Amino acid sequence: xxQLQESGPGLVKPSETLSLTCTVSGGSIVGSFWTWVRQPPGxxxxxxxxxxxxxSTNYNPSLKSRVTISTxxxxxxxxxxxxxxxxxxxxxxxxxxRGVAWYFDPWGQGTLVTVSS
Amino acid sequence: EVVMTQSPATLSxxxxxxxxxxxxxxxxxxxxxxWYQQKPGQxxxxxxxxxxxxxxxxxxxxxxxxxxxxxTLTISSLQSEDSAVYFCQHYNNWPLTxxxxxxxxxx
Numbered sequence: 359x360x361q362l363q364e365s366g367p368g369l370v371k372p373s374e375t376l377s378l379t380c381t382v383s384g385g386s387i388v389g390s391f392w393t394w395v396r397q398p399p400g401x402x403x404x405x406x407x408x409x410x411x412x413x414s415t416n417y418n419p420s421l422k423s424r425v426t427i428s429t430x431x432x433x434x435x436x437x438x439x440x441x442x443x444x445x446x447x448x449x450x451x452x453x454x455x456r457g458v459a460w461y462f463d464p465w466g467q468g469t470l471v472t473v474s475s
Numbered sequence: 476e477v478v479m480t481q482s483p484a485t486l487s488x489x490x491x492x493x494x495x496x497x498x499x500x501x502x503x504x505x506x507x508x509x510w511y512q513q514k515p516g517q518x519x520x521x522x523x524x525x526x527x528x529x530x531x532x533x534x535x536x537x538x539x540x541x542x543x544x545x546x547t548l549t550i551s552s553l554q555s556e557d558s559a560v561y562f563c564q565h566y567n568n569w570p571l572t573x574x575x576x577x578x579x580x581x582x
Contacts, residue, residue: 402562416569452519462509462564465520466518467518
């Protein structure tokens with residue numbers, strides 16, 4: 359079965375760029391949609407955006423100006439870049455696959471990113 | 476943007492009793508609704524999609540109902556392992572949004 363694993367720095371300085379990678383195992387990322395979702399500590403879930411390995415992307419308008427999601431098919435990876443971060447971007451970041459429609463399954467275990475100087 | 480409102484914020488239920496969780500959408504999302512369970516320190520787990528279809532491996536005590544703007548997740552006979560936060564999510568249009576969650580506690 360498909361498994362997802364997020365990785366990246368756990369601490370990012372304000373105004374810098376947050377960069378995370380989601381490594382997919384147990385299946386190819388080709389021909390599928392991949393999503394990033396985040397969750398500030400003790401809070402709810404926020405959809406960040408998604409990518410189709412054919413290249414199309416869709417981002418949450420609240421983050422669109424700062425977000426880029428990309429794929430590396432050769433590495434079976436999905437990446438997230440969030441520019442100009444502030445403390446409000448501190449969250450657990452999850453990558454997830456898409457079901458038949460726009461619900462999410464499976465999920466990675468998530469990675470906590472703290473924005474602090 | 477569709478605002479998803481869940482109630483109550485916290486629900487305390489005795490083992491074996493029924494738990495009823497509500498999710499309201501600010502506009503019609505038809506049956507484009509999913510429910511997730513999240514335990515402390517874990518990622519969300521898909522329970523229900525299309526408002527009422529159980530995901531693979533989800534016990535039959537979990538059921539979803541509703542359409543349009545009013546949805547319900549029912550746990551028919553609460554087990555200790557059901558202690559978690561439950562989120563609803565619509566997928567009718569963009570952006571996709573989640574409810575704030577209902578925490579289910581075992582009394």
